[in-house]
Amino acid sequence: MTDVEKRAVLNKRLLTAARGSGDIVELLTDPEYRDPDDEEVFLFDINCRDVLGNTPLHLAVSSESVDNVNHILDAPLCDVDIQNNKGDTPLHLAVQIRDPEIRKDIVTLLIEEAEAYDSTRLKNKANQTPKDLCDIYCPEDKEVIRLASPPVRKINQMLDKDDVVRDDSDDDELESE
Template identity: 35%
Template sequence: MSEDKGANNNQRLLAAAREDNEELLLEIFEAGDFDINFQDGVGNTALHIAVQNGSADVLEHILSHEACDVDPINRINRATPLHLACQLEDDGARSYMVESLLEAGADTKIRDKRGELAESFVPPTDEETKKLFRKARAQIMTVSKDDIASGELAGFFSK
């Protein structure tokens, strides 16, 4: 049983992410009356907290929520969950979290308060995670070219 039984669902959501408590998270989802993007005092959302704690199952549920903002920025370091994922010490957890966030549409171009991109925190020896960033950039380039070629601007460029 959670120690946060008397807390509101926003606080319980943060606790579920902190405790890697999938059961509590699903209970909150079922009950409703919560904000998936609720921020604690320093601006961390349940997504930030799940990433920091390597809570893979909780992360997937949060990302599956239709209102989830995949790029919330906290107040201390102006970091997104992607920034935090890249700083995880465990290579497997780092790679998994980064892949999940990128697949959910995380923006690789957001800079933290020091002007750092998330990718700059990936250790030089972590080729797997670096590969995920290269793949994400390639997909962005492909989508951008397709949008120009087939979108409303296509006629503009052919004049």
């Protein structure tokens, strides 16, 4: 089996495990699934996709497995902001979970642990942000709505001092008065 074929097989195993039909912990911790020359590198792609564009993280969120979501988020190079074929990020899917406790746990992991702040601003193909979906799926869940809302940024966080134009000629006039 070539390296490319082995990687494809391992990617399929990872996607299956993320759905809850396999051992995600084994794939993420067993040295057998790591590059022998670099233990930090997996032999699979942690951001691989299924035919619908879902990554292992999308699938773990959809299967409502807090443990699997946590394990995948701990993997190096896991991208929390990837959009599937419908434009949904894992956060879009998480806010739609019916069980309020699981929904809150997964949204909290995505935002507070994985810092999926970019996902709060991304729109899916239905032109909806995660916050828009909260209004539909969990309008009473204030904590999830807060977490799924884009963070408020202060003006000094958005601007660099070099972005502000100063007219030094006004300073000269003030000093002479």
